[in-house]
Amino acid sequence: MARLEEARLPSAGPTPGAEAGLVLRIPAAVWAVGALLLLMPAFANNFVLFQVFGWTFILGMIALSLMFLAGYGGMVSLIQMTVAGLAGYMVAILGSSGTEEVSLGLAWWVTIPAAIIIATLFGTVVGALAVRTEGIYTIMITLAIAAAFFYFTRQNYTIFNGYNGFSLVVPPRLFGIDWRQPVAFYYLTLGMALLSYGAVIYVARSPFGLALQGVRDNARRMAALGYNVVWHRIFAYTFAAVIAAFAGILLVWQNAQIAPGTAGIPAVIDILVIAVVGGLRHPIGPFIGAFIYVLLSAFAPDVLTAFGLAPDRFKLLVGLGFLAVVYFSPDGVLGLWARAMAARRKRTDPLTGLPR
Amino acid sequence: MQGIVQRQPLLSLSVIVVVAFLLWLILAPWPPGLTAVMGPKRVFLAAVLSGITLGALYFLVASGFTLIFGLMRNVNLAHGSLYLLGGYLGFEIADRTGAWLLALPVVFVVVALLGVVLQWAVFRRMEGEELRQTLVTIGLSIVIADILLWIWGGQSYQILTPDFLAGPMELPLVTAVRSDGTAVYLRYPRVRMWILFAAIVVGVAMWLVMTRTRIGMLIRAGVDDREMLAASGLPIQVVFVLVFAFGAGLAGVAGVVGGTFQSLSPGEDTRFLLASLVVVIVGGMGSIPGAALGALIIGLAEQIGLVYAPTYSVVFTFLIMAAVLAFRPQGLLGARR
Amino acid sequence: MIGPEIDTAARLGSVSAGNALELRGVTRLFGALAAIADVTLTIRPGERRAVLGSNGAGKTTLFNCITGDVMPTSGTIRLFGEDVTRFPPHERIRRGLRRTYQISLLFSGLSVADNVYLACRGVSRWRFSLLRPRRGDPLLARADELIEAVHLTAARDRLVSELSYGQQRQLEIALALAGAPRLILFDEPAAGLSPTERRELVEILTNLPRHIGFIIIEHDMDVALRVAESVSMMHNGRVFKEGTPAEIENDPEVQALYLGGAHG
Numbered sequence: 010m011a012r013l014e015e016a017r018l019p020s021a022g023p024t025p026g027a028e029a030g031l032v033l034r035i036p037a038a039v040w041a042v043g044a045l046l047l048l049m050p051a052f053a054n055n056f057v058l059f060q061v062f063g064w065t066f067i068l069g070m071i072a073l074s075l076m077f078l079a080g081y082g083g084m085v086s087l088i089q090m091t092v093a094g095l096a097g098y099m100v101a102i103l104g105s106s107g108t109e110e111v112s113l114g115l116a117w118w119v120t121i122p123a124a125i126i127i128a129t130l131f132g133t134v135v136g137a138l139a140v141r142t143e144g145i146y147t148i149m150i151t152l153a154i155a156a157a158f159f160y161f162t163r164q165n166y167t168i169f170n171g172y173n174g175f176s177l178v179v180p181p182r183l184f185g186i187d188w189r190q191p192v193a194f195y196y197l198t199l200g201m202a203l204l205s206y207g208a209v210i211y212v213a214r215s216p217f218g219l220a221l222q223g224v225r226d227n228a229r230r231m232a233a234l235g236y237n238v239v240w241h242r243i244f245a246y247t248f249a250a251v252i253a254a255f256a257g258i259l260l261v262w263q264n265a266q267i268a269p270g271t272a273g274i275p276a277v278i279d280i281l282v283i284a285v286v287g288g289l290r291h292p293i294g295p296f297i298g299a300f301i302y303v304l305l306s307a308f309a310p311d312v313l314t315a316f317g318l319a320p321d322r323f324k325l326l327v328g329l330g331f332l333a334v335v336y337f338s339p340d341g342v343l344g345l346w347a348r349a350m351a352a353r354r355k356r357t358d359p360l361t362g363l364p365r
Numbered sequence: 366m367q368g369i370v371q372r373q374p375l376l377s378l379s380v381i382v383v384v385a386f387l388l389w390l391i392l393a394p395w396p397p398g399l400t401a402v403m404g405p406k407r408v409f410l411a412a413v414l415s416g417i418t419l420g421a422l423y424f425l426v427a428s429g430f431t432l433i434f435g436l437m438r439n440v441n442l443a444h445g446s447l448y449l450l451g452g453y454l455g456f457e458i459a460d461r462t463g464a465w466l467l468a469l470p471v472v473f474v475v476v477a478l479l480g481v482v483l484q485w486a487v488f489r490r491m492e493g494e495e496l497r498q499t500l501v502t503i504g505l506s507i508v509i510a511d512i513l514l515w516i517w518g519g520q521s522y523q524i525l526t527p528d529f530l531a532g533p534m535e536l537p538l539v540t541a542v543r544s545d546g547t548a549v550y551l552r553y554p555r556v557r558m559w560i561l562f563a564a565i566v567v568g569v570a571m572w573l574v575m576t577r578t579r580i581g582m583l584i585r586a587g588v589d590d591r592e593m594l595a596a597s598g599l600p601i602q603v604v605f606v607l608v609f610a611f612g613a614g615l616a617g618v619a620g621v622v623g624g625t626f627q628s629l630s631p632g633e634d635t636r637f638l639l640a641s642l643v644v645v646i647v648g649g650m651g652s653i654p655g656a657a658l659g660a661l662i663i664g665l666a667e668q669i670g671l672v673y674a675p676t677y678s679v680v681f682t683f684l685i686m687a688a689v690l691a692f693r694p695q696g697l698l699g700a701r702r
Numbered sequence: 703m704i705g706p707e708i709d710t711a712a713r714l715g716s717v718s719a720g721n722a723l724e725l726r727g728v729t730r731l732f733g734a735l736a737a738i739a740d741v742t743l744t745i746r747p748g749e750r751r752a753v754l755g756s757n758g759a760g761k762t763t764l765f766n767c768i769t770g771d772v773m774p775t776s777g778t779i780r781l782f783g784e785d786v787t788r789f790p791p792h793e794r795i796r797r798g799l800r801r802t803y804q805i806s807l808l809f810s811g812l813s814v815a816d817n818v819y820l821a822c823r824g825v826s827r828w829r830f831s832l833l834r835p836r837r838g839d840p841l842l843a844r845a846d847e848l849i850e851a852v853h854l855t856a857a858r859d860r861l862v863s864e865l866s867y868g869q870q871r872q873l874e875i876a877l878a879l880a881g882a883p884r885l886i887l888f889d890e891p892a893a894g895l896s897p898t899e900r901r902e903l904v905e906i907l908t909n910l911p912r913h914i915g916f917i918i919i920e921h922d923m924d925v926a927l928r929v930a931e932s933v934s935m936m937h938n939g940r941v942f943k944e945g946t947p948a949e950i951e952n953d954p955e956v957q958a959l960y961l962g963g964a965h966g
Binding site for chain 1: 800811817824831832833835881
């Protein structure tokens with residue numbers, strides 16, 4: 010049974026500067042997946058494009074922001090969904106929605122940057138509160154703040170419109186395209202997901218990213234090397250918040266509405282489940298986890314009914330599945346994959362190269 | 366105590382002034398000007414007492430949580446689920462037998478046994494992997510919450526207050542003075558005062574066990590330095606099981622209590638988990654007095670906020686937590702790490 | 703081998719008229735126990751000092767006070783003329799102080815090259831940079847030089863978790879040599895090393911550029927007395943004797959305390 014703490018963390022890859030041959034070193038499988046994703050609208054229906062993949066990319070981005078902090082920074086933060094929710098709320102409040110008494114109706118080129126900035130600031134402040142305590146407290150503190158945000162949005166009517174939330178929140182019609190149409194939305198979310206993924210991969214090997222991993226591995230030594238550990242951690246929260254904020258805007262557009270439950274505790278926990286199930290060792294993990302989650306939520310009701318259970322028991326399935334993953338493969342699907350690869354290598358004798 | 370007063374004279378002075386002012390507010394009859402600004406004293410007193418009794422309930426839940434974290438470094442995010450489970454079980458027992466008092470020990474034993482099973486069969490195998498244990502508690506909370514929803518559904522349950530605890534009682538607190546000079550005293554639900562009393566008894570008992578018995582000493586030593594405890598050769602796994610079982614049982618009993626003077630429904634588990642988190646962040650991890658202080662502060666903040674600024678009461682709680690994190694990250698009574 | 707970097711330490715000038723390190727009356731209490739008591743110590747720039755003493759004499763606490771891991775209960779610490787008594791560790795590091803640890807503190811999830819690169823980056827500007835370094839980045843070259851200096855070029859891309867104990871100790875030293883150190887604290891660098899590795903260590907230490915001073919804590923008298931120019935003996939938290947290696951070796955009081963230690 011693998012130990013979560015000892016699971017191989019994302020890190021060593023090509024040393025800084027060795028970027029030649031980048032194109033050649035990407036395996037064929039990745040090219041195939043990439044082509045598949047780009048051409049998806051040709052053979053998938055609207056439901057798959059909008060509901061399955063759109064949601065996968067959005068949840069994947071939020072889980073990616075959690076993975077960045079947890080995998081590279083060693084900080085398991087539960088505030089990412091809240092950051093996303095806040096960004097979504099800000100777009101609804103500053104822009105136009107069905108609730109005209111509260112929404113300000115500002116133009117998209119004001120609301121979107123403002124929402125990103127506000128949500129990122131919030132994420133940074135939470136980071137500042139959470140980083141000066143020991144690692145295990147981070148989960149507690151971020152969960153408590155996330156819960157406070159949920160209760161506040163639910164009880165406050167002047168800003169957040171309480172229980173009702175906001176509806177009719179749609180993307181602006183840019184370049185004459187209705188971005189909420191399935192094909193357009195698919196490419197929008199795919200593009201944002203690829204951007205976030207690429208950003209995380211790139212930053213992970215930048216001096217900042219390496220330093221963050223150093224802080225994860227040995228904060229005391231980093232201080233003894235001249236790094237300001239606290240600022241590094243806070244800035245990591247800022248970086249993660251940007252990704253979550255973009256995802257939050259996409260989320261409110263996808264649902265065309267936002268309510269307190271969007272960033273409620275079950276949703277917050279779900280992001281953690283997604284990130285852990287996918288695997289915290291590589292940025293692709295959160296997207297794998299999101300895909301599994303979305304498929305489960307789409308098809309589990311049918312499976313449950315087939316077994317004679319009420320389709321509402323979806324959460325039970327998720328919980329049991331999560332427990333199984335944490336118990337048997339704490340580093341998630343990626344960990345399973347890595348162990349399967351290692352097992353395959355072990356089946357050849359290292360001395361002779363022949364199968365055992 | 367003298368050390369703190371000597372080292373921080375300004376802070377100590379301000380705390381004393383604030384406490385004195387609050388005591389005056391509570392005990393003395395209010396001048397008419399104050400009533401015009403703050404509303405009737407009766408409302409204020411009711412809010413304060415509600416805050417204190419809610420704090421008592423929070424203390425019952427949070428003290429188990431803080432012990433489990435302090436000793437086993439396991440952030441038990443299923444603690445709220447244990448509360449709700451205990452509450453529902455208590456409801457069934459009280460409903461079917463009509464004996465409210467019976468529900469308390471039965472629920473304690475049942476939930477404590479569940480705690481024994483969890484610690485022995487699950488967490489013990491993940492010794493040292495704190496994050497993994499916490500993830501397991503998250504999974505458990507999801508599973509338990511859904512099972513509870515399955516069995517008891519989405520409606521609210523209320524455990525009926527037993528007759529000997531029902532009704533109001535008169536407290537020696539003056540709310541107003543009648544024109545003929547006689548004082549009007551506050552009337553407050555008896556069950557809440559009994560709950561407060563019970564929480565104080567439990568808290569004192571826990572404190573006595575922690576400071577005066579051998580096992581309490583072991584627990585405190587373990588909270589301070591777990592490696593040392595492990596190296597001492599004592600059966601720490603037994604201590605862990607006892608602590609987890611006790612914490613779980615206490616949460617379950619708190620569920621019965623909460624179901625009596627509030628209500629039970631899905632979502633209460635999250636509420637009490639959040640309360641435990643905040644209480645422990647504010648009060649300090651692994652500290653029973655810290656849990657008491659934190660529970661009192663949070664309970665008061667919540668209730669007073671609810672009465673005087675209803676849509677922002679959560680913000681008060683959050684601000685208190687943020688202030689503690691910013692200026693004293695280890696908690697008010699926590700050990701500096 | 704190790705040249706001056708364009709960074710804070712170099713800008714401050716590696717030759718100062720004053721002392722590299724000055725401790726005056728430094729005491730550290732843990733409750734009622736004085737781990738170090740009234741320690742007064744002066745290290746000139748470029749000086750090589752050994753601090754010896756039995757276990758519990760207070761040597762590691764002394765180091766922890768100098769680096770800022772622990773604040774002294776009383777007394778002052780001046781680093782290159784500046785009062786750093788209340789400075790956090792990273793501020794002292796940026797003024798030219800470095801340290802190695804008894805138990806190697808390395809970044810287990812990263813490769814040797816990454817570890818050294820981080821060390822080089824720590825005292826330079828742009829440590830927050832989100833941009834990856836370009837091919838000709840001088841810090842990359844510097845990191846490679848350091849890796850060669852501690853004989854780890856072959857293991858350059860291996861993860862720290864895959865290194866042998868001796869290799870980890872070598873990496874530990876490379877981290878301390880990064881940037882432009884002016885004063886290094888070596889905490890039992892020879893612990894657990896084989897005789898060959900010890901000889902290599904002595905070679906690395908004696909070949910350090912003259913402007914870099916160091917303080918070494920060591921139980922192995924052989925290593926300590928061979929690399930040091932001066933010795934401070936500690937006992938029960940106090941410095942009770944100072945002198946050259948020869949004087950200390952032959953001092954009757956020292957011999958009495960360390961009953962026939964490593965030397966007769």
